[in-house]
Every structure is written in C-alpha cells, then in structure tokens.
Amino acid sequence: MNTTSILILGLLLVFLWGFSDYNRFVEHKRQVEETWKAIHAWLKKRHALIQTLVGPARNDPLGETVLRHHAAAIHARNRPERIQAETVLEDVLKQWQAAHAVGGSVPYPNPRRQLDFVEHQLTLARRCYNRMVYWNNFYVKRFPSNLIAALLGFREGPFYGNGESGPCEARDS
Numbered sequence: 001m002n003t004t005s006i007l008i009l010g011l012l013l014v015f016l017w018g019f020s021d022y023n024r025f026v027e028h029k030r031q032v033e034e035t036w037k038a039i040h041a042w043l044k045k046r047h048a049l050i051q052t053l054v055g056p057a058r059n060d061p062l063g064e065t066v067l068r069h070h071a072a073a074i075h076a077r078n079r080p081e082r083i084q085a086e087t088v089l090e091d092v093l094k095q096w097q098a099a100h101a102v103g104g105s106v107p108y109p110n111p112r113r114q115l116d117f118v119e120h121q122l123t124l125a126r127r128c129y130n131r132m133v134y135w136n137n138f139y140v141k142r143f144p145s146n147l148i149a150a151l152l153g154f155r156e157g158p159f160y161g162n163g164e165s166g167p168c169e170a171r172d173s
Contacts (some may be wrong), residue, residue: 021139021148028136032157035129036079039160042122043086047074049115054096066096080158087161090119126160133157 047070054066069089076082097112137156140149149155 017144018148021145022152024139024145025136025149025152025154028132028139029154031132032129032136035125035132038125039122039129042118042125043073046115046118046122049111049118050093052111053115060100062092062096062099066092083158083160090161130159130161133159 050066050070054063054070066089069085069092073082073085073089076085097115133156136154139145140154140156
C-alpha cells in the first residue's frame with residue numbers, strides 16, 4: 001500500500017465515522033421530539049382537567065394561584081420555559097389537591113381520578129423523555145462525537161423535572 005491509498009482509506013474511515021455520528025444525532029433528536037409530543041398530549045389533557053377542577057374554585061386563593069400558573073404554562077414560549085412553568089404548576093396543583101381532598105370544599109371524584117391517571121401517564125412520559133434527552137446529551141458531550149455535534153449544530157436538551165428517567169413503556173404492576 002502506498003501513502004495515497006492509506007490517506008484515502010483514512011479519509012474514508014473519518015467520513016464513515018462522521019456519517020455514523022450524524023445519523024445517531026438525527027435519531028436521538030427524533031426520539032426526543034417524539035417523546036416530547038407524548039408529554040405535550042398529556043399536558044393538554046391535564047390543562048383541560050385543571051379547568052374542570054379548579055375553574056369553579058376561582059374565589060379560592062390557592063385556586064387562583066393554580067390558574068395563574070396554568071396560564072403561564074400555556075403561554076410559555078419555548079421548551080425550557082414550558083418545562084419550568086409545568087414543574088411549578090405541578091407543585092401548586094399538588095398543594096391544591098391536598099387542600100381540596102375528597103370530602104373537602106370542592107369534591108370532584110371523577111375528574112380527580114382522571115387527573116391522577118393523567119399525572120401517572122405524564123410521569124411515565126417524562127421518564128421516557130428524560131431517558132432520550134440523557135442519551136442525546138451523552139453523545140453531544142462525548143469526545144469525539146462532540147466535534148460532529150458542534151460542527152453540525154446539535155445541542156444538549158433540557159431535562160423535565162428532576163431528570164429522573166426510566167423505561168419508555170408502561171409496566172403492569
């Protein structure tokens with residue numbers, strides 16, 4: 001083998017490595033977007049239930065707080081803002097649910113069960129999303145893949161909540 005063929009072989013290997021990393025980044029980005037769409041669908045269901053549950057309790061200061069954070073979450077401009085607003089809304093909603101437990105001043109058993117189900121599904125979707133974001137971020141930061149990521153504009157994604165991740169499919173308990 002002469003020097004030219006070794007150089008061509010080396011360039012071919014570098015090209016194949018870059019092509020492979022590019023495809024991995026595209027696939028991770030697709031998976032992150034797909035899992036975000038699942039979260040978004042469950043968030044829309046939660047927002048509809050919030051209107052049903054908290055809407056009639058507008059005179060309640062905690063109910064007003066829930067509705068204010070609900071509006072902020074709906075009007076968030078980008079994903080990091082949306083994640084932050086939804087996390088705050090989730091905490092305030094838990095406080096509202098504790099203050100208005102069944103037998104309290106605003107009993108809504110059926111929508112409450114629906115909200116519990118939506119929250120459970122949202123937790124599963126959030127774990128799956130965080131897992132996809134973890135692997136995306138892992139390869140974006142890992143050398144030498146970070147060179148391809150920086151060159152082609154792939155960035156780290158934001159975690160939802162505390163960053164806990166888990167399986168992407170629901171398991172029977």
